[in-house]
Amino acid sequence: MKRIITNVLILLAVAAIVVGCAHKSESPSAQGDDVAYAKHNSVYYWKTTFALDSTEQTFLQRHQIDRIYLRMFDVAVEHNYNTQAAEVVPIATTKFISSIPAGVEIVPVTYITIEALRLMRGKENEYAQLIVERLLAMCSYNECGAIEELQIDCDWTQTTESSYFILCDCVKQLLQKRGIALSVTIRLHQLCGEVPPVDRGVLMLYNTGTLKKYETRNSILDIKDVKIYVKFMQYGLPLDYAYPAFGWGVKFMKEEFVSIVSEQDTVSQAGEYIRKERPTYAEIVAVKKYVESHLGKPASGNILYHLDYSQLNNYTDDEINQILAY
């Protein structure tokens, strides 16, 4: 018992030092924004069941992670058998098993499929209300605490941009009444387009390459892919940065994509090839350095994608701290 307490104390001491490190390099973001944002270490939670095991709870504490970007549901298109029409509906709603850890801010996130976005055209205001109402109802029902930010994740393109921006605008107006900020995810390619009418963005620095392409070296993160978009870039929104902390295998048969598999999977027949993808700490930090040198420091902090200890334990505490540090 005495030994356990001693270990915990040592851990806490180490954590305190690490957190101290994480916060020491405070500097304004490079987006030319004078607003000073509260600083956070954040993590995405991207599963359909919110159930934190003890290792994950400890991980949050150990790294002073005080904000979780929690996916609540996806918005997709489904065929309604009664009306025989396609309709935009929420799917894969997250089920809450664990309660929200004390002192952790929840940012509810919804992922909107491109098909759903297309079907929303002309009815963006209606869906904005539904999305906001449902996200906030989920937060309230599951006691997520005071909500300060809400996030929309969508891989919008040029053809869907106008509809998406209308949707964002409607959502933003609804949230303003409640004193809640709206953020959106920004994919690298979206840096080149118009800036969405939201309060801030999260630049996704993962899934940067083409997953299904045989020649891709690492679809999760490759600095070459990042440089194409980030070089000389300025962006009109305060940005935080989301870095990957996961890996997987990408299976090919005769150079044709088959599926995503576990990193541990092995080839079982001739012609098969599994590309093992896991960004190393060095790769992540190199990207981080490059991005910050061009786009500036994050507005409020860095985010890990995502909270899954089986993935996170591939990185040391120090590495995690260095990724989160700003």
Next chain:
Amino acid sequence: MMKSIKYLLISLLAVGFVTRSYACVPDCYAPGGYFMYRVCEPKSQSENIDYVNPSSTPNCLEWQKLTSINIPAEDIYQVVYTMSLEEFEAIYDNRDATYDNKFVEWITKRDTAILDFLLLAKTNEEIRFHINSRWYYPSMKVGARMTLEEIAEKALSMKDKRLRDRYLLQAVRALFSLSRYKECVELWEQEAIYLPEDNLMKDLIIDYIAGAMYHVGDSQKSNEYFAQRGDAYSILYCTGRRGERLSSTQALALVCEYAPNSPGIPQELYRIIHAEEQKEENGYDIDENELSMLYELSLEMSENSKVENRAMWYYTAAFLADFMGKESVASRLLRSAENAKSSPYIDESIRLFRIYIDAKTLPYNNEYENRLYSQLKWLDRKIVDNIDDEVRTKVVEESNLFTCESFYYWNDMLRRILLAEVCPRMIRAGRPVRALQLANMADNYLYNIINCMELSYYDYEANKLHRELLTMEQYRYSSCEDNYLDYSNRFFAMIDTLGVDVAKAYLDNVNHSTKAFDKYLNARGYTGSDYLNDIVGTQLLRHMQYGEAIKYLGNVSVAYKNHSNVYMEYEPFEAEPARIYRTKDFKYDFACTMHSLEQSIELTTNPNRKAQLMVKYAMGLRNSFDWCWGLTQYFNGSSFWFVFKDWDCEGNSLKQAALARSRKIIDEALQMVTDDEVAAALQYNMCNFKTVAKKYPDTEYGRLVKGACDNLKDYHAETYYSNE
């Protein structure tokens, strides 16, 4: 619609050439297309809210009973079904205001208990609508005045007997939505199950109870209830087969597995089979695979000891066997149906189907006729006993029997069995008179019973549509409207094609038969002496049997001749159409003249006089098939409107013979003339002006033609009307 078509066709006929017949109107379906399968009364569309006819929605009618029959069902429908909660709340809060809607007036001023109930029900539905949305998440606000818990509590506390069943439904709905399934089941077992079987609310409650039973873990009971409601897909869901697609028969089989006596089974059987009957009638391919599966299911169920009405399944199997062309199998299965446990309703269907199967399979001899006689007496009784106001109105106002549109099952079946099955086989069996008697009964029995027909026509002088109810006798002798009825039906088609000897034999049977079956059938057809004598007489004219025609046409009363189905506007003995005043006795007069000419030709020895008589006779003969065709026919052409295509009218085949004979008589007459003046006069009367000028230039007519060739149209008439 049919009347419109009729009037349109009659209008088209009115611009026709000479003698006109109004005998025919469109006949849209064949008698074999009447739908026979019967295991239940077809579900009224009014029971389905999707086919809203507010005045007949059962729930609206129930509300009418609870309030006042003077309140239009449309007003009730508007409040109960279409009014939003917000609108209703506004009424609830302003009950002293005056409203146009009589139902609202009633419940705000005279029966506020209903007002309270409807507020609760609408609030319940509003909340349920929200929470049933895919977007709903607990804790989302729905903007209602009560919560579901409060609704359930209040609904259960209401003891008003009049509205108790309705409150029970609301309580069950609220409890179900709150996932309080155990309480739903308790409510059912303690109270709702004891509501009368025909209670509309009980019907609605049971759906929720089936679901509640599933949630409390009583899957067997749950599936039984779902099956009783005919809900195969819920059974699939509860048995872990969600997402499977079933054909109608597969779904029915699933229902039968859990509730072999489900009250919904007959309706589903009817729906499936009726759909296939419709496909066949409309010329589409039937789903043989589906029917085979249903046939197998029927056989299986007919042997299932849990089934209460096994006769229904044997009957269904028999029907399907016949439908698929296996008549002897059908007969055998029908025998099993006759001996199986049944219900009075199915017994009737079985008995009727036996008449049909016998008609298709038994040899047509005296024994069968005796059997048919007895069967018809039973069917006759069914027709008489089941006539209601709806049937009576349809017969009187629409008179659409001849189109073979279905509107009265028992009479439809009489027509299908007799016209589609028995009559054709009777004719082939050498019993055409019997066939005529049966066809006449099929066509006319219902009219005989109802004995009423609406006459409607536009009175141009008064500038209004005139409507008048007449007895059938009055209708048939009315000169106001053409009697299309008796000249467009199957009996008329039959008697006009079976030959004059059959027609005469039929008339003789009508007048002299002493046999019971003959008398029975003749009494149920329309055997008016004028009608039949006119038909026989006309056919004799067609056969050039003028002497005999006089006998029959002489029996046609002057009163009957007033009807204008066929009338004459042209002189029948002229070479060219020459308009005359209409005459009522034109057939009889023509027969007399032709018969007189025959006798005079026979008696006259002077060749010139004889030739003159012969030419007149030949002209009459020709014209009676040409522009005076109304003398020998009731219609002109080779089709009997839309149905009787390639109509083998005797008039068509006999016409060629008559024209050939006419030419031959003229040739003979011209050859026997010895006097040029007579010859020239005959040629002139036949419009052979060229011949007159060329061969008889020095005669009186020769000089006339030469001196007035312009007036004689340059002899052109010879091209058209010459018999040379």
